Every structure is written in structure tokens, then in C-alpha cells.
Amino acid sequence: MAGLRSIIALAFVLAIGFLLVILSCALYYNWWPLLVVATYILAPIPNALCARCAGEYDVMSDYNSGVVDAGHFITGIFIVTGFCLPFVLAHAEVITVPAMVMSICGGVLVYGTIIAYTHFFSQQDDDY
Numbered sequence: 001m002a003g004l005r006s007i008i009a010l011a012f013v014l015a016i017g018f019l020l021v022i023l024s025c026a027l028y029y030n031w032w033p034l035l036v037v038a039t040y041i042l043a044p045i046p047n048a049l050c051a052r053c054a055g056e057y058d059v060m061s062d063y064n065s066g067v068v069d070a071g072h073f074i075t076g077i078f079i080v081t082g083f084c085l086p087f088v089l090a091h092a093e094v095i096t097v098p099a100m101v102m103s104i105c106g107g108v109l110v111y112g113t114i115i116a117y118t119h120f121f122s123q124q125d126d127d128y
Contacts, residue, residue, distance in 0.1 A: 010117055010120075013113050013116075016106075016109055017105075017107070017109030020102045021034065021036055021037060024098075024103040027099070030094070032089055032094050033095055036082050036106075039078045039081050039082035040082065040111075042078050043075055044075065047075045048071075049071065050070055050072075050074075051071060053067055086099075086100040086107075087100065
């Protein structure tokens with residue numbers, strides 16, 4: 001039952017994060033902060049593709065390669081872009097500062113939800 005409660009809580013926090021991003025667009029009549037949602041969608045894709053292509057799911061648990069590292073690097077680029085894009089848009093005066101703050105808070109909630117989900121529901125490997 002604890003798993004169901006944590007999924008419901010994570011879904012609620014994720015919905016609040018997306019709501020903040022959408023409100024940062026709708027309240028200030030400027031839809032540029034919605035570009036941040038593209039980084040939410042694109043961020044996990046390089047990690048998943050590079051891990052699958054490199055054979056990370058093989059029998060050897062300590063296997064690592066440059067392809068996996070490249071996937072982590074590109075995912076990191078997307079995550080940093082998700083946080084920095086509202087700063088750049090606000091600096092260029094494309095969006096207002098309150099829209100920037102709401103977009104960044106929404107991003108923190110969305111990425112925090114993704115991290116919490118992977119922490120709670122990752123499969124634990126036995127060492128023996």
C-alpha cells in the first residue's frame with residue numbers, strides 16, 4: 001500500500017509542477033516558458049537510448065562504456081537547459097521575472113518527482 005501512496009503523491013507533485021509551468025505562460029500572456037516542457041520530455045531519452053545501445057543490462061553489473069557516459073552527458077545538458085532557459089528568456093526580456101520564477105519552481109518539482117520516482121522504485125541489486 002505504501003507504493004500506491006507514494007505514486008499518488010508523486011503524481012500530485014508532478015501535476016503541480018506542470019501547473020506552475022502552464023500558469024507561468026497563461027498568467028503573463030506569453031507562451032515562451034512552455035519550451036521548458038520540451039526539455040522535460042527530451043531529458044531521459046539519451047540516457048535510455050545510450051544505456052540500451054551500450055548493453056548496460058548485460059550480466060556484468062560493473063560494465064560501463066563511453067556510450068553510457070555520453071548519454072549521461074547529453075541528459076545533463078537537457079536538465080541544465082531546463083533550468084537555465086527561463087533565466088535566458090527573462091534576461092532577454094522575452095518573459096517577465098515572475099514567469100521565470102514560476103517556470104523554475106515547476107521545473108524543480110518535475111525533476112524532483114523524476115528523481116524521487118527513480119529512488120523509490122529502482123530495483124535493488126543484491127551484492128551476494
